[in-house]
Amino acid sequence: MGTTRENGSLYTHIHGNVATIEFGHPASNSFVADLLDRLTKEFLKLSDNDTITTILLKSEGEKAFCAGASFDELMAVSTIQEGKVFFSGFANVINAMRTCKKVIIGRVQGKTVGGGVGLAAACDYVFASENASIRLSELAIGIAPLVIAPAVERKIGIAGLSELSLAPTEWKNAYWAKEKGLFSKVFDNLKELDQELELFAEKLSSYNPEALEDWKKVLWKDTDHWDALLTERAAISGKLALSAFTRNAMSKFKK
Template identity: 70%
Template sequence: MTTDRQNGSLYTKIQNKIATIEFGHLASNSFPGQLLERLAKEFISVGKNNEVSVIILKSEGEKAFCAGASFDELVAITNLEDGKQFFSGFANVINAMRTCGKLIIGRVQGKTVGGGVGLSAACDYVLATENAAIKLSEFTIGIGPFVIEPAVTRKIGIAATSELTLDATSWKNAYWAKEKGLYARVFENINELDKEVEILSEKLASYNPAALSEMKKVLWKGTENWKDLLAERAAISGELVLSDFTKKALSKFKK
């Protein structure tokens, strides 16, 4: 069941040391700022919970995994401060995922755009369906995927990130994403996906939590400067979104 709340929904279920965090929004599971803020806080909170060994990140419904940031909020930005704050939303979530101390499994059931690709990249292990195509379309509206780029490049390398960013109007299919390292495995349908997510999360939850936590640190080594880096990137996007080019492009999309 998909949500109809304007600011979206966020639910966490904890069972057998596995925390499942599920987000949803009527507009293809996109993120208004308030929902991003709640998600960042949820990762931090669950990360501190000793009853949790592993986290599953998923979205509602059977269609899009995540359509990125809220288009309505993007259109409404009128000053630099609001711009930076808007783009800090995904920065804060990625940093929370990076530092929460728990391994995160991404369950990606459908298409993913922009910030949603960043969310997938910030997971430690991603399982997806054949429908989970990806696209970074930011260039088409005069901005770029600056905030999520470090997370995406860390996963798929600079060449694939470049290809994804510069070919801003094309979808890359799930097998392309797997070949580049964004997805670990791709399944034919959601039923198969969910079975494997369950099997993997149960295995991980049976391992020594201290070993999992130490491994998380090892996997994210070299990202210690991301708090500052992603804030700088949010400022770049916040400035670009105020440009005449972007304002014109957004007004076309709105029509």
């Protein structure tokens, strides 16, 4: 049973050297600003927790992994500053995941849209179900996936990013995402996925914590400028969200 809380839910469970973060929201596990803020703080806190070496990121239920940012909150944006703050939510989470000292494993059990694709891309290793289709729907509502683009491009390249983003109404299946490098492994059922994921997390968490931390820095090389870059992108996105084109597209989408 998923959460019914309007602000969503976020729980962390630590078992051995592995911390599992589970997020949920009644609207297909989408993110309101408050939930993004809590997730950012959780990654920053766990980064400095010496008792763990690995983080597992998952969402509630067996359906959607993440529907991206809250559509209702996006509709409510009324100033450029509010827009920048709204889009900074995912910027902050991605930067917290990037600088986190622990290796992050993602569990993507179902459909993933927009910011959810950015979240998967910011994980270091991803287990997915074959139901985990992905879509970057931003252009269809008048904005663009500016904030998450660096994370997604780092995994699937500019060609994959172009193909995904310029067809905003088209779903790409989990095998496409695996072939491009967004997903590490794809399973045809959740039982098998969870069994393999547990074994993998256990094994990974037994490695030298210093080696894992040093290696993660290498995997994320040349991304030190992302703090400024993603904030800059959030400001551009906020401006786009206020345009007459976007307002019109969003109200049609809402209907």
